[in-house]
Amino acid sequence: MAVPKRKTSRSNTRSRRANWKTTATTLTSCPQCSAPKQPHIACPSCGTYAGRHYDVAERSEHQG
Amino acid sequence: MPTPTKGPRLGGGPAHERLILANLATSLFEHDQITTTTAKAKRLRPLAERLVTFAKRGDLHARRRVLTVVRDKGVVHRLFTEIAPDMADRQGGYTRITKIGNRKGDNAPMAVIELVREPLSAKKATVAEAEAATKRSAKTKKVGKSPAASKSEAAVSTTEADAAVDDAPIVGSAGSEAPLVDATEAEVLVADPAGAEGVVLQDPDDEADDTSNTKA
Numbered sequence: 001m002a003v004p005k006r007k008t009s010r011s012n013t014r015s016r017r018a019n020w021k022t023t024a025t026t027l028t029s030c031p032q033c034s035a036p037k038q039p040h041i042a043c044p045s046c047g048t049y050a051g052r053h054y055d056v057a058e059r060s061e062h063q064g
Numbered sequence: 065m066p067t068p069t070k071g072p073r074l075g076g077g078p079a080h081e082r083l084i085l086a087n088l089a090t091s092l093f094e095h096d097q098i099t100t101t102t103a104k105a106k107r108l109r110p111l112a113e114r115l116v117t118f119a120k121r122g123d124l125h126a127r128r129r130v131l132t133v134v135r136d137k138g139v140v141h142r143l144f145t146e147i148a149p150d151m152a153d154r155q156g157g158y159t160r161i162t163k164i165g166n167r168k169g170d171n172a173p174m175a176v177i178e179l180v181r182e183p184l185s186a187k188k189a190t191v192a193e194a195e196a197a198t199k200r201s202a203k204t205k206k207v208g209k210s211p212a213a214s215k216s217e218a219a220v221s222t223t224e225a226d227a228a229v230d231d232a233p234i235v236g237s238a239g240s241e242a243p244l245v246d247a248t249e250a251e252v253l254v255a256d257p258a259g260a261e262g263v264v265l266q267d268p269d270d271e272a273d274d275t276s277n278t279k280a
């Protein structure tokens with residue numbers, strides 16, 4: 001079985017992991033309640049999308 | 065030709081996928097609106113719309129074709145007798161998928177898929193008709209589009225002017241009859257004389273202006 005010959009150095013590990021970046025989520029404001037929401041997704045605070053209301057879309061703080 | 069589905073099947077195999085989609089379609093036609101993952105909703109949409117097309121056809125053969133997918137006769141009956149008549153004017157697009165964010169447990173993107181049962185709105189129908197008309201005019205005449213538009217605008221303006229002319233005499237008559245009523249009464253009950261005379265006035269402000277003019 002092929003195995004690594006050398007232990008990966010701390011420097012290499014860290015330089016590899018330094019490129020793990022995150023990006024900010026694109027947000028728009030809800031036309032109904034003006035809370036921040038993701039585009040093309042029903043508003044999590046009031047549950048509306050394109051003038052229609054969806055109960056299941058509403059999120060409390062604990063539901064994440 | 066239907067577009068082949070990309071990516072792995074739902075569930076553990078082809079039979080499992082068929083079962084999942086059949087159960088989802090049954091639930092959709094039973095409840096009109098179901099919440100599921102976005103991937104399942106997207107896979108369900110073509111199947112559900114094809115079943116609605118069968119339901120719109122409405123004959124026994126179509127019913128048997130639907131029964132091979134939706135095993136519940138009660139649900140198939142509902143699809144054929146309640147849902148299909150609502151879709152009569154609609155040419156496809158029988159379902160609507162709305163994304164509702166990610167699920168808490170596994171962060172799966174969720175969606176609501178629902179049957180679009182509200183009648184086709186008149187505004188959209190007229191818009192589609194107008195688009196078709198402009199396409200036809202563009203075909204017949206390359207430059208014909210702008211003169212036609214200006215002509216239609218002119219027609220609208222003339223009709224508006226006619227309406228204004230029609231309104232004017234009514235308002236004038238109301239104004240001429242206003243002096244018969246006591247000035248104080250007119251002041252207190254501005255709307256009353258108009259109602260008593262049976263004159264339908266769209267703008268109460270015009271009436272008020274007329275009475276004030278007669279007073280002055």
Ligand SMILES: [Zn+2]
Pocket residue numbers: 030031032033034035043044045046047048
């Ligand atoms: Zn909102």
